[in-house]
Amino acid sequence: MGAxxxxxxxxxxxxxxxxxxxxxxxKxxxxxxxxxFSPVLSSRSNIDLKDKWRNLSFSASGMGSRDKTRGPRTTGPSCSPLSTSQASSQASVAPVANKVAEAPPGAEKKQQEVKPHPKYGAMILEALSELNEPNGTELTEICSFIEQRHLVPTTFRxxxxxxxxRLVDSKKIEKVDTKSYRLADSFATRTPAPIKASAPKQKDPSKPSKVSKNLGLFATSSPALEAAMAAAAKVADAEVKAHDAHDQMMEAERILKMAEKTESLLTIAAEIYDRCSRGEITTLNPPQREV
DNA sequence: CTAGGGTTACCC
DNA sequence: GGGTAACCCTAG
Known part of the structure:
Protein backbone atom coordinates (compact mmCIF):
# COMPACT_ATOMS: atom_id res chain seq x y z
CA MET A 1 0.00 0.00 0.00
CA GLY A 2 2.54 2.49 -1.06
CA ALA A 3 0.08 4.53 -3.00
CA LYS A 27 -12.45 6.36 -26.37
CA PHE A 37 -1.33 12.68 -23.81
CA SER A 38 0.62 9.49 -23.36
CA PRO A 39 3.47 11.14 -21.41
CA VAL A 40 1.01 12.93 -19.18
CA LEU A 41 -1.39 10.09 -18.64
CA SER A 42 1.26 7.41 -18.49
CA SER A 43 0.43 6.68 -14.88
CA ARG A 44 -3.27 6.51 -15.65
CA SER A 45 -5.13 3.63 -17.15
CA ASN A 46 -8.09 3.85 -19.47
CA ILE A 47 -10.30 2.97 -16.55
CA ASP A 48 -8.83 5.78 -14.55
CA LEU A 49 -9.64 8.16 -17.38
CA LYS A 50 -13.16 6.91 -17.47
CA ASP A 51 -13.62 7.28 -13.72
CA LYS A 52 -12.06 10.69 -13.66
CA TRP A 53 -14.23 11.85 -16.52
CA ARG A 54 -17.26 10.52 -14.74
CA ASN A 55 -16.44 12.44 -11.59
CA LEU A 56 -15.49 15.43 -13.64
CA SER A 57 -18.64 15.60 -15.69
CA PHE A 58 -20.90 15.06 -12.75
CA SER A 59 -19.43 17.86 -10.71
CA ALA A 60 -19.70 20.63 -13.23
CA SER A 61 -20.70 24.13 -12.25
CA GLY A 62 -20.97 25.24 -8.67
CA MET A 63 -17.68 24.26 -7.12
CA GLY A 64 -16.54 27.83 -7.40
CA SER A 65 -12.98 28.46 -8.38
CA ARG A 66 -11.07 25.54 -7.04
CA ASP A 67 -7.60 26.49 -8.06
CA LYS A 68 -5.87 27.65 -11.16
CA THR A 69 -7.77 28.64 -14.21
CA ARG A 70 -10.78 26.46 -14.39
CA GLY A 71 -11.52 26.89 -18.08
CA PRO A 72 -14.90 25.47 -18.86
CA ARG A 73 -14.06 23.82 -22.12
CA THR A 74 -13.95 26.47 -24.76
CA THR A 75 -10.39 27.33 -23.98
CA GLY A 76 -8.22 26.57 -26.95
CA PRO A 77 -5.17 28.78 -26.60
CA SER A 78 -2.55 26.89 -28.50
CA CYS A 79 -4.51 24.01 -29.71
CA SER A 80 -5.48 24.93 -33.21
CA PRO A 81 -5.67 21.55 -34.90
CA LEU A 82 -9.04 20.44 -33.80
CA SER A 83 -11.14 20.10 -36.90
CA THR A 84 -9.57 17.43 -39.00
CA SER A 85 -10.27 13.84 -38.18
CA GLN A 86 -13.08 14.92 -35.98
CA ALA A 87 -15.90 13.30 -37.89
CA SER A 88 -16.89 11.47 -34.78
CA SER A 89 -20.39 10.30 -34.24
CA GLN A 90 -20.22 10.81 -30.52
CA ALA A 91 -22.89 13.27 -29.69
CA SER A 92 -22.59 13.15 -25.95
CA VAL A 93 -19.28 14.79 -25.36
CA ALA A 94 -20.30 17.44 -22.96
CA PRO A 95 -19.24 17.30 -19.34
CA VAL A 96 -21.85 19.84 -18.53
CA ALA A 97 -24.32 17.42 -17.10
CA ASN A 98 -25.03 20.07 -14.57
CA LYS A 99 -28.46 19.82 -13.10
CA VAL A 100 -30.39 22.05 -10.81
CA ALA A 101 -28.51 20.98 -7.79
CA GLU A 102 -28.08 22.80 -4.55
CA ALA A 103 -26.57 26.22 -4.35
CA PRO A 104 -23.20 26.33 -2.65
CA PRO A 105 -22.44 29.13 -0.20
CA GLY A 106 -21.72 32.25 -2.14
CA ALA A 107 -23.53 31.24 -5.25
CA GLU A 108 -26.77 32.64 -6.49
CA LYS A 109 -29.82 31.03 -5.06
CA LYS A 110 -32.58 29.60 -7.11
CA GLN A 111 -35.82 31.40 -7.52
CA GLN A 112 -37.26 29.60 -4.55
CA GLU A 113 -36.77 26.69 -2.27
CA VAL A 114 -37.15 23.72 -4.52
CA LYS A 115 -35.89 21.51 -1.76
CA PRO A 116 -32.62 20.33 -3.26
CA HIS A 117 -32.42 17.23 -1.20
CA PRO A 118 -32.89 16.83 2.54
CA LYS A 119 -30.31 14.16 3.11
CA TYR A 120 -29.10 11.09 1.35
CA GLY A 121 -29.72 8.85 4.31
CA ALA A 122 -33.15 10.32 4.89
CA MET A 123 -34.08 9.84 1.26
CA ILE A 124 -32.92 6.26 1.28
CA LEU A 125 -34.80 5.49 4.45
CA GLU A 126 -37.84 7.21 3.05
CA ALA A 127 -37.73 5.28 -0.17
CA LEU A 128 -37.16 2.02 1.62
CA SER A 129 -39.88 2.65 4.13
CA GLU A 130 -42.32 3.56 1.40
CA LEU A 131 -41.50 0.66 -0.87
CA ASN A 132 -40.85 -1.70 2.01
CA GLU A 133 -40.74 -4.79 -0.10
CA PRO A 134 -40.23 -8.11 1.66
CA ASN A 135 -38.02 -9.29 -1.14
CA GLY A 136 -35.90 -6.21 -0.80
CA THR A 137 -35.64 -3.17 -3.00
CA GLU A 138 -33.18 -3.12 -5.81
CA LEU A 139 -30.69 -0.33 -6.10
CA THR A 140 -32.14 0.87 -9.35
CA GLU A 141 -35.60 0.96 -7.82
CA ILE A 142 -34.37 3.06 -4.94
CA CYS A 143 -32.62 5.39 -7.33
CA SER A 144 -35.70 5.79 -9.47
CA PHE A 145 -37.87 6.39 -6.44
CA ILE A 146 -35.60 9.06 -5.06
CA GLU A 147 -35.10 10.64 -8.45
CA GLN A 148 -38.85 10.94 -8.82
CA ARG A 149 -39.27 12.50 -5.43
CA HIS A 150 -36.28 14.76 -5.08
CA LEU A 151 -33.99 16.73 -7.27
CA VAL A 152 -30.69 15.02 -6.81
CA PRO A 153 -27.39 15.70 -8.50
CA THR A 154 -25.97 13.22 -10.91
CA THR A 155 -23.42 12.20 -8.34
CA PHE A 156 -26.27 10.76 -6.38
CA ARG A 157 -25.89 7.60 -8.38
CA ARG A 166 -22.83 2.94 5.42
CA LEU A 167 -26.43 2.48 6.43
CA VAL A 168 -25.96 -1.25 6.30
CA ASP A 169 -22.87 -0.89 8.41
CA SER A 170 -24.84 1.20 10.87
CA LYS A 171 -27.47 -1.53 11.09
CA LYS A 172 -30.05 0.90 9.81
CA ILE A 173 -30.82 -1.25 6.83
CA GLU A 174 -29.98 -4.71 5.64
CA LYS A 175 -29.10 -6.10 2.28
CA VAL A 176 -31.20 -8.97 1.11
CA ASP A 177 -29.50 -9.95 -2.09
CA THR A 178 -26.49 -8.72 -3.92
CA LYS A 179 -28.44 -5.80 -5.24
CA SER A 180 -31.42 -5.54 -2.96
CA TYR A 181 -31.76 -3.63 0.25
CA ARG A 182 -34.46 -3.28 2.83
CA LEU A 183 -34.96 -1.68 6.19
CA ALA A 184 -33.83 -3.41 9.31
CA ASP A 185 -36.36 -5.15 11.50
CA SER A 186 -36.38 -2.20 13.83
CA PHE A 187 -37.32 0.12 11.03
CA ALA A 188 -39.24 -2.27 8.86
CA THR A 189 -42.16 -2.49 11.24
CA ARG A 190 -43.86 0.63 10.13
CA THR A 191 -41.74 3.61 9.43
CA PRO A 192 -43.88 6.67 9.07
CA ALA A 193 -42.97 8.38 5.89
CA PRO A 194 -41.93 11.91 6.82
CA ILE A 195 -43.22 13.68 3.78
CA LYS A 196 -45.26 11.15 2.03
CA ALA A 197 -49.01 11.00 2.25
CA SER A 198 -50.14 7.49 1.61
CA ALA A 199 -52.96 8.56 -0.60
CA PRO A 200 -55.28 6.05 -2.19
CA LYS A 201 -54.04 4.58 -5.38
CA GLN A 202 -57.08 4.59 -7.55
CA LYS A 203 -60.80 4.44 -7.24
CA ASP A 204 -63.35 3.06 -9.52
CA PRO A 205 -65.84 5.81 -10.31
CA SER A 206 -68.18 3.47 -12.14
CA LYS A 207 -69.49 2.01 -8.93
CA PRO A 208 -69.31 4.58 -6.20
CA SER A 209 -72.32 3.41 -4.24
CA LYS A 210 -71.28 -0.16 -4.41
CA VAL A 211 -69.90 -0.63 -0.96
CA SER A 212 -68.94 -4.05 0.18
CA LYS A 213 -68.53 -3.56 3.88
CA ASN A 214 -67.59 -1.00 6.38
CA LEU A 215 -63.82 -0.98 6.20
CA GLY A 216 -63.50 1.79 8.70
CA LEU A 217 -60.29 3.14 7.30
CA PHE A 218 -61.53 6.43 6.01
CA ALA A 219 -63.94 7.30 8.78
CA THR A 220 -62.47 10.72 9.16
CA SER A 221 -61.58 13.25 6.59
CA SER A 222 -58.13 13.85 8.02
CA PRO A 223 -56.24 11.47 5.80
CA ALA A 224 -58.07 12.72 2.76
CA LEU A 225 -57.32 16.27 3.67
CA GLU A 226 -53.72 15.46 4.24
CA ALA A 227 -53.52 13.69 0.96
CA ALA A 228 -55.15 16.56 -0.81
CA MET A 229 -52.80 19.06 0.75
CA ALA A 230 -49.80 16.95 -0.01
CA ALA A 231 -50.96 16.46 -3.55
CA ALA A 232 -51.56 20.15 -3.98
CA ALA A 233 -48.13 20.95 -2.67
CA LYS A 234 -46.69 18.38 -4.97
CA VAL A 235 -48.51 19.79 -7.94
CA ALA A 236 -47.31 23.26 -7.12
CA ASP A 237 -43.82 22.02 -6.69
CA ALA A 238 -44.05 20.13 -9.92
CA GLU A 239 -45.30 23.21 -11.71
CA VAL A 240 -42.45 25.27 -10.37
CA LYS A 241 -40.00 22.62 -11.32
CA ALA A 242 -41.48 22.26 -14.75
CA HIS A 243 -41.31 25.99 -15.26
CA ASP A 244 -37.76 26.11 -14.09
CA ALA A 245 -36.54 23.19 -16.06
CA HIS A 246 -38.50 23.68 -19.22
CA ASP A 247 -35.23 23.57 -21.03
CA GLN A 248 -34.49 20.04 -20.04
CA MET A 249 -36.59 17.49 -21.76
CA MET A 250 -35.85 14.65 -19.45
CA GLU A 251 -36.50 16.73 -16.40
CA ALA A 252 -39.69 18.08 -17.83
CA GLU A 253 -40.78 14.64 -18.76
CA ARG A 254 -40.27 13.40 -15.27
CA ILE A 255 -42.05 16.35 -13.73
CA LEU A 256 -44.89 15.97 -16.15
CA LYS A 257 -45.29 12.39 -15.15
CA MET A 258 -45.26 13.28 -11.50
CA ALA A 259 -47.67 16.15 -12.01
CA GLU A 260 -50.04 13.92 -13.87
CA LYS A 261 -49.99 11.37 -11.14
CA THR A 262 -50.38 13.90 -8.36
CA GLU A 263 -53.16 15.64 -10.23
CA SER A 264 -55.26 12.53 -10.46
CA LEU A 265 -54.43 11.91 -6.85
CA LEU A 266 -55.63 15.32 -5.88
CA THR A 267 -58.89 14.83 -7.70
CA ILE A 268 -59.48 11.56 -6.01
CA ALA A 269 -58.56 12.95 -2.63
CA ALA A 270 -60.88 15.89 -3.09
CA GLU A 271 -63.70 13.63 -4.11
CA ILE A 272 -63.15 11.42 -1.14
CA TYR A 273 -63.06 14.39 1.14
CA ASP A 274 -66.29 15.65 -0.31
CA ARG A 275 -67.98 12.34 0.13
CA CYS A 276 -66.72 11.93 3.64
CA SER A 277 -67.89 15.39 4.50
CA ARG A 278 -71.38 14.43 3.46
CA GLY A 279 -71.28 11.35 5.61
CA GLU A 280 -71.04 8.98 2.73
CA ILE A 281 -69.05 5.82 2.94
CA THR A 282 -66.40 5.61 0.33
CA THR A 283 -64.40 2.60 -0.55
CA LEU A 284 -61.18 2.31 -2.36
CA ASN A 285 -60.60 -0.56 -4.67
CA PRO A 286 -57.46 -0.32 -6.68
CA PRO A 287 -58.26 -2.34 -9.76
CA GLN A 288 -54.85 -2.28 -11.31
CA ARG A 289 -51.49 -0.85 -10.87
CA GLU A 290 -50.05 1.62 -13.29
CA VAL A 291 -46.44 2.42 -14.07
C1' DC B 1 -12.53 -2.37 -24.17
C1' DT B 2 -16.18 0.21 -22.01
C1' DA B 3 -19.97 1.12 -18.66
C1' DG B 4 -21.63 0.61 -14.18
C1' DG B 5 -21.66 -0.73 -9.34
C1' DG B 6 -18.95 -1.39 -5.22
C1' DT B 7 -15.13 -0.35 -1.95
C1' DT B 8 -11.80 2.49 0.35
C1' DA B 9 -9.34 6.67 1.68
C1' DC B 10 -9.29 11.65 2.31
C1' DC B 11 -11.64 15.96 3.48
C1' DC B 12 -15.20 18.84 5.66
C1' DG C 1 -20.71 11.69 10.62
C1' DG C 2 -21.48 13.05 5.85
C1' DG C 3 -19.69 13.80 1.21
C1' DT C 4 -16.43 13.38 -2.47
C1' DA C 5 -12.69 11.47 -5.17
C1' DA C 6 -9.81 7.71 -6.45
C1' DC C 7 -9.58 2.76 -6.80
C1' DC C 8 -11.27 -1.84 -7.82
C1' DC C 9 -14.20 -5.55 -9.72
C1' DT C 10 -17.57 -7.34 -12.86
C1' DA C 11 -20.91 -7.61 -16.73
C1' DG C 12 -21.91 -6.60 -21.47
Whole structure:
Protein backbone atom coordinates (compact mmCIF):
# COMPACT_ATOMS: atom_id res chain seq x y z
CA MET A 1 0.00 0.00 0.00
CA GLY A 2 2.54 2.49 -1.06
CA ALA A 3 0.08 4.53 -3.00
CA UNK A 4 -2.61 5.84 -0.70
CA UNK A 5 -4.26 8.11 -3.24
CA UNK A 6 -3.03 9.56 -6.42
CA UNK A 7 -4.84 12.81 -6.87
CA UNK A 8 -5.23 14.07 -10.39
CA UNK A 9 -3.06 17.00 -11.26
CA UNK A 10 -4.08 19.91 -13.43
CA UNK A 11 -1.90 18.58 -16.20
CA UNK A 12 -3.61 15.24 -16.21
CA UNK A 13 -7.01 16.79 -15.95
CA UNK A 14 -6.37 19.12 -18.82
CA UNK A 15 -4.94 16.28 -20.88
CA UNK A 16 -8.00 14.21 -20.24
CA UNK A 17 -10.25 17.10 -21.18
CA UNK A 18 -8.42 17.70 -24.41
CA UNK A 19 -8.40 14.03 -25.17
CA UNK A 20 -12.15 13.85 -24.77
CA UNK A 21 -12.58 16.91 -26.93
CA UNK A 22 -10.35 15.43 -29.56
CA UNK A 23 -11.32 11.80 -29.65
CA UNK A 24 -14.61 11.92 -27.85
CA UNK A 25 -15.87 10.46 -24.61
CA UNK A 26 -15.68 6.72 -24.48
CA LYS A 27 -12.45 6.36 -26.37
CA UNK A 28 -10.39 6.14 -23.22
CA UNK A 29 -7.97 3.67 -24.69
CA UNK A 30 -7.36 5.89 -27.69
CA UNK A 31 -6.83 8.91 -25.50
CA UNK A 32 -4.51 7.02 -23.22
CA UNK A 33 -2.43 5.79 -26.13
CA UNK A 34 -2.41 9.10 -27.90
CA UNK A 35 1.20 10.34 -28.13
CA UNK A 36 -0.06 13.76 -27.21
CA PHE A 37 -1.33 12.68 -23.81
CA SER A 38 0.62 9.49 -23.36
CA PRO A 39 3.47 11.14 -21.41
CA VAL A 40 1.01 12.93 -19.18
CA LEU A 41 -1.39 10.09 -18.64
CA SER A 42 1.26 7.41 -18.49
CA SER A 43 0.43 6.68 -14.88
CA ARG A 44 -3.27 6.51 -15.65
CA SER A 45 -5.13 3.63 -17.15
CA ASN A 46 -8.09 3.85 -19.47
CA ILE A 47 -10.30 2.97 -16.55
CA ASP A 48 -8.83 5.78 -14.55
CA LEU A 49 -9.64 8.16 -17.38
CA LYS A 50 -13.16 6.91 -17.47
CA ASP A 51 -13.62 7.28 -13.72
CA LYS A 52 -12.06 10.69 -13.66
CA TRP A 53 -14.23 11.85 -16.52
CA ARG A 54 -17.26 10.52 -14.74
CA ASN A 55 -16.44 12.44 -11.59
CA LEU A 56 -15.49 15.43 -13.64
CA SER A 57 -18.64 15.60 -15.69
CA PHE A 58 -20.90 15.06 -12.75
CA SER A 59 -19.43 17.86 -10.71
CA ALA A 60 -19.70 20.63 -13.23
CA SER A 61 -20.70 24.13 -12.25
CA GLY A 62 -20.97 25.24 -8.67
CA MET A 63 -17.68 24.26 -7.12
CA GLY A 64 -16.54 27.83 -7.40
CA SER A 65 -12.98 28.46 -8.38
CA ARG A 66 -11.07 25.54 -7.04
CA ASP A 67 -7.60 26.49 -8.06
CA LYS A 68 -5.87 27.65 -11.16
CA THR A 69 -7.77 28.64 -14.21
CA ARG A 70 -10.78 26.46 -14.39
CA GLY A 71 -11.52 26.89 -18.08
CA PRO A 72 -14.90 25.47 -18.86
CA ARG A 73 -14.06 23.82 -22.12
CA THR A 74 -13.95 26.47 -24.76
CA THR A 75 -10.39 27.33 -23.98
CA GLY A 76 -8.22 26.57 -26.95
CA PRO A 77 -5.17 28.78 -26.60
CA SER A 78 -2.55 26.89 -28.50
CA CYS A 79 -4.51 24.01 -29.71
CA SER A 80 -5.48 24.93 -33.21
CA PRO A 81 -5.67 21.55 -34.90
CA LEU A 82 -9.04 20.44 -33.80
CA SER A 83 -11.14 20.10 -36.90
CA THR A 84 -9.57 17.43 -39.00
CA SER A 85 -10.27 13.84 -38.18
CA GLN A 86 -13.08 14.92 -35.98
CA ALA A 87 -15.90 13.30 -37.89
CA SER A 88 -16.89 11.47 -34.78
CA SER A 89 -20.39 10.30 -34.24
CA GLN A 90 -20.22 10.81 -30.52
CA ALA A 91 -22.89 13.27 -29.69
CA SER A 92 -22.59 13.15 -25.95
CA VAL A 93 -19.28 14.79 -25.36
CA ALA A 94 -20.30 17.44 -22.96
CA PRO A 95 -19.24 17.30 -19.34
CA VAL A 96 -21.85 19.84 -18.53
CA ALA A 97 -24.32 17.42 -17.10
CA ASN A 98 -25.03 20.07 -14.57
CA LYS A 99 -28.46 19.82 -13.10
CA VAL A 100 -30.39 22.05 -10.81
CA ALA A 101 -28.51 20.98 -7.79
CA GLU A 102 -28.08 22.80 -4.55
CA ALA A 103 -26.57 26.22 -4.35
CA PRO A 104 -23.20 26.33 -2.65
CA PRO A 105 -22.44 29.13 -0.20
CA GLY A 106 -21.72 32.25 -2.14
CA ALA A 107 -23.53 31.24 -5.25
CA GLU A 108 -26.77 32.64 -6.49
CA LYS A 109 -29.82 31.03 -5.06
CA LYS A 110 -32.58 29.60 -7.11
CA GLN A 111 -35.82 31.40 -7.52
CA GLN A 112 -37.26 29.60 -4.55
CA GLU A 113 -36.77 26.69 -2.27
CA VAL A 114 -37.15 23.72 -4.52
CA LYS A 115 -35.89 21.51 -1.76
CA PRO A 116 -32.62 20.33 -3.26
CA HIS A 117 -32.42 17.23 -1.20
CA PRO A 118 -32.89 16.83 2.54
CA LYS A 119 -30.31 14.16 3.11
CA TYR A 120 -29.10 11.09 1.35
CA GLY A 121 -29.72 8.85 4.31
CA ALA A 122 -33.15 10.32 4.89
CA MET A 123 -34.08 9.84 1.26
CA ILE A 124 -32.92 6.26 1.28
CA LEU A 125 -34.80 5.49 4.45
CA GLU A 126 -37.84 7.21 3.05
CA ALA A 127 -37.73 5.28 -0.17
CA LEU A 128 -37.16 2.02 1.62
CA SER A 129 -39.88 2.65 4.13
CA GLU A 130 -42.32 3.56 1.40
CA LEU A 131 -41.50 0.66 -0.87
CA ASN A 132 -40.85 -1.70 2.01
CA GLU A 133 -40.74 -4.79 -0.10
CA PRO A 134 -40.23 -8.11 1.66
CA ASN A 135 -38.02 -9.29 -1.14
CA GLY A 136 -35.90 -6.21 -0.80
CA THR A 137 -35.64 -3.17 -3.00
CA GLU A 138 -33.18 -3.12 -5.81
CA LEU A 139 -30.69 -0.33 -6.10
CA THR A 140 -32.14 0.87 -9.35
CA GLU A 141 -35.60 0.96 -7.82
CA ILE A 142 -34.37 3.06 -4.94
CA CYS A 143 -32.62 5.39 -7.33
CA SER A 144 -35.70 5.79 -9.47
CA PHE A 145 -37.87 6.39 -6.44
CA ILE A 146 -35.60 9.06 -5.06
CA GLU A 147 -35.10 10.64 -8.45
CA GLN A 148 -38.85 10.94 -8.82
CA ARG A 149 -39.27 12.50 -5.43
CA HIS A 150 -36.28 14.76 -5.08
CA LEU A 151 -33.99 16.73 -7.27
CA VAL A 152 -30.69 15.02 -6.81
CA PRO A 153 -27.39 15.70 -8.50
CA THR A 154 -25.97 13.22 -10.91
CA THR A 155 -23.42 12.20 -8.34
CA PHE A 156 -26.27 10.76 -6.38
CA ARG A 157 -25.89 7.60 -8.38
CA UNK A 158 -22.47 7.07 -6.93
CA UNK A 159 -23.21 8.43 -3.51
CA UNK A 160 -26.17 6.20 -3.03
CA UNK A 161 -23.95 3.18 -3.05
CA UNK A 162 -21.67 4.52 -0.39
CA UNK A 163 -24.59 5.73 1.66
CA UNK A 164 -26.31 2.42 1.38
CA UNK A 165 -23.22 0.60 2.49
CA ARG A 166 -22.83 2.94 5.42
CA LEU A 167 -26.43 2.48 6.43
CA VAL A 168 -25.96 -1.25 6.30
CA ASP A 169 -22.87 -0.89 8.41
CA SER A 170 -24.84 1.20 10.87
CA LYS A 171 -27.47 -1.53 11.09
CA LYS A 172 -30.05 0.90 9.81
CA ILE A 173 -30.82 -1.25 6.83
CA GLU A 174 -29.98 -4.71 5.64
CA LYS A 175 -29.10 -6.10 2.28
CA VAL A 176 -31.20 -8.97 1.11
CA ASP A 177 -29.50 -9.95 -2.09
CA THR A 178 -26.49 -8.72 -3.92
CA LYS A 179 -28.44 -5.80 -5.24
CA SER A 180 -31.42 -5.54 -2.96
CA TYR A 181 -31.76 -3.63 0.25
CA ARG A 182 -34.46 -3.28 2.83
CA LEU A 183 -34.96 -1.68 6.19
CA ALA A 184 -33.83 -3.41 9.31
CA ASP A 185 -36.36 -5.15 11.50
CA SER A 186 -36.38 -2.20 13.83
CA PHE A 187 -37.32 0.12 11.03
CA ALA A 188 -39.24 -2.27 8.86
CA THR A 189 -42.16 -2.49 11.24
CA ARG A 190 -43.86 0.63 10.13
CA THR A 191 -41.74 3.61 9.43
CA PRO A 192 -43.88 6.67 9.07
CA ALA A 193 -42.97 8.38 5.89
CA PRO A 194 -41.93 11.91 6.82
CA ILE A 195 -43.22 13.68 3.78
CA LYS A 196 -45.26 11.15 2.03
CA ALA A 197 -49.01 11.00 2.25
CA SER A 198 -50.14 7.49 1.61
CA ALA A 199 -52.96 8.56 -0.60
CA PRO A 200 -55.28 6.05 -2.19
CA LYS A 201 -54.04 4.58 -5.38
CA GLN A 202 -57.08 4.59 -7.55
CA LYS A 203 -60.80 4.44 -7.24
CA ASP A 204 -63.35 3.06 -9.52
CA PRO A 205 -65.84 5.81 -10.31
CA SER A 206 -68.18 3.47 -12.14
CA LYS A 207 -69.49 2.01 -8.93
CA PRO A 208 -69.31 4.58 -6.20
CA SER A 209 -72.32 3.41 -4.24
CA LYS A 210 -71.28 -0.16 -4.41
CA VAL A 211 -69.90 -0.63 -0.96
CA SER A 212 -68.94 -4.05 0.18
CA LYS A 213 -68.53 -3.56 3.88
CA ASN A 214 -67.59 -1.00 6.38
CA LEU A 215 -63.82 -0.98 6.20
CA GLY A 216 -63.50 1.79 8.70
CA LEU A 217 -60.29 3.14 7.30
CA PHE A 218 -61.53 6.43 6.01
CA ALA A 219 -63.94 7.30 8.78
CA THR A 220 -62.47 10.72 9.16
CA SER A 221 -61.58 13.25 6.59
CA SER A 222 -58.13 13.85 8.02
CA PRO A 223 -56.24 11.47 5.80
CA ALA A 224 -58.07 12.72 2.76
CA LEU A 225 -57.32 16.27 3.67
CA GLU A 226 -53.72 15.46 4.24
CA ALA A 227 -53.52 13.69 0.96
CA ALA A 228 -55.15 16.56 -0.81
CA MET A 229 -52.80 19.06 0.75
CA ALA A 230 -49.80 16.95 -0.01
CA ALA A 231 -50.96 16.46 -3.55
CA ALA A 232 -51.56 20.15 -3.98
CA ALA A 233 -48.13 20.95 -2.67
CA LYS A 234 -46.69 18.38 -4.97
CA VAL A 235 -48.51 19.79 -7.94
CA ALA A 236 -47.31 23.26 -7.12
CA ASP A 237 -43.82 22.02 -6.69
CA ALA A 238 -44.05 20.13 -9.92
CA GLU A 239 -45.30 23.21 -11.71
CA VAL A 240 -42.45 25.27 -10.37
CA LYS A 241 -40.00 22.62 -11.32
CA ALA A 242 -41.48 22.26 -14.75
CA HIS A 243 -41.31 25.99 -15.26
CA ASP A 244 -37.76 26.11 -14.09
CA ALA A 245 -36.54 23.19 -16.06
CA HIS A 246 -38.50 23.68 -19.22
CA ASP A 247 -35.23 23.57 -21.03
CA GLN A 248 -34.49 20.04 -20.04
CA MET A 249 -36.59 17.49 -21.76
CA MET A 250 -35.85 14.65 -19.45
CA GLU A 251 -36.50 16.73 -16.40
CA ALA A 252 -39.69 18.08 -17.83
CA GLU A 253 -40.78 14.64 -18.76
CA ARG A 254 -40.27 13.40 -15.27
CA ILE A 255 -42.05 16.35 -13.73
CA LEU A 256 -44.89 15.97 -16.15
CA LYS A 257 -45.29 12.39 -15.15
CA MET A 258 -45.26 13.28 -11.50
CA ALA A 259 -47.67 16.15 -12.01
CA GLU A 260 -50.04 13.92 -13.87
CA LYS A 261 -49.99 11.37 -11.14
CA THR A 262 -50.38 13.90 -8.36
CA GLU A 263 -53.16 15.64 -10.23
CA SER A 264 -55.26 12.53 -10.46
CA LEU A 265 -54.43 11.91 -6.85
CA LEU A 266 -55.63 15.32 -5.88
CA THR A 267 -58.89 14.83 -7.70
CA ILE A 268 -59.48 11.56 -6.01
CA ALA A 269 -58.56 12.95 -2.63
CA ALA A 270 -60.88 15.89 -3.09
CA GLU A 271 -63.70 13.63 -4.11
CA ILE A 272 -63.15 11.42 -1.14
CA TYR A 273 -63.06 14.39 1.14
CA ASP A 274 -66.29 15.65 -0.31
CA ARG A 275 -67.98 12.34 0.13
CA CYS A 276 -66.72 11.93 3.64
CA SER A 277 -67.89 15.39 4.50
CA ARG A 278 -71.38 14.43 3.46
CA GLY A 279 -71.28 11.35 5.61
CA GLU A 280 -71.04 8.98 2.73
CA ILE A 281 -69.05 5.82 2.94
CA THR A 282 -66.40 5.61 0.33
CA THR A 283 -64.40 2.60 -0.55
CA LEU A 284 -61.18 2.31 -2.36
CA ASN A 285 -60.60 -0.56 -4.67
CA PRO A 286 -57.46 -0.32 -6.68
CA PRO A 287 -58.26 -2.34 -9.76
CA GLN A 288 -54.85 -2.28 -11.31
CA ARG A 289 -51.49 -0.85 -10.87
CA GLU A 290 -50.05 1.62 -13.29
CA VAL A 291 -46.44 2.42 -14.07
C1' DC B 1 -12.53 -2.37 -24.17
C1' DT B 2 -16.18 0.21 -22.01
C1' DA B 3 -19.97 1.12 -18.66
C1' DG B 4 -21.63 0.61 -14.18
C1' DG B 5 -21.66 -0.73 -9.34
C1' DG B 6 -18.95 -1.39 -5.22
C1' DT B 7 -15.13 -0.35 -1.95
C1' DT B 8 -11.80 2.49 0.35
C1' DA B 9 -9.34 6.67 1.68
C1' DC B 10 -9.29 11.65 2.31
C1' DC B 11 -11.64 15.96 3.48
C1' DC B 12 -15.20 18.84 5.66
C1' DG C 1 -20.71 11.69 10.62
C1' DG C 2 -21.48 13.05 5.85
C1' DG C 3 -19.69 13.80 1.21
C1' DT C 4 -16.43 13.38 -2.47
C1' DA C 5 -12.69 11.47 -5.17
C1' DA C 6 -9.81 7.71 -6.45
C1' DC C 7 -9.58 2.76 -6.80
C1' DC C 8 -11.27 -1.84 -7.82
C1' DC C 9 -14.20 -5.55 -9.72
C1' DT C 10 -17.57 -7.34 -12.86
C1' DA C 11 -20.91 -7.61 -16.73
C1' DG C 12 -21.91 -6.60 -21.47
Missing amino acids: PKQKWTSEEEEALRRGVLKHGAG WRTIQKDPE RVIGTKLR
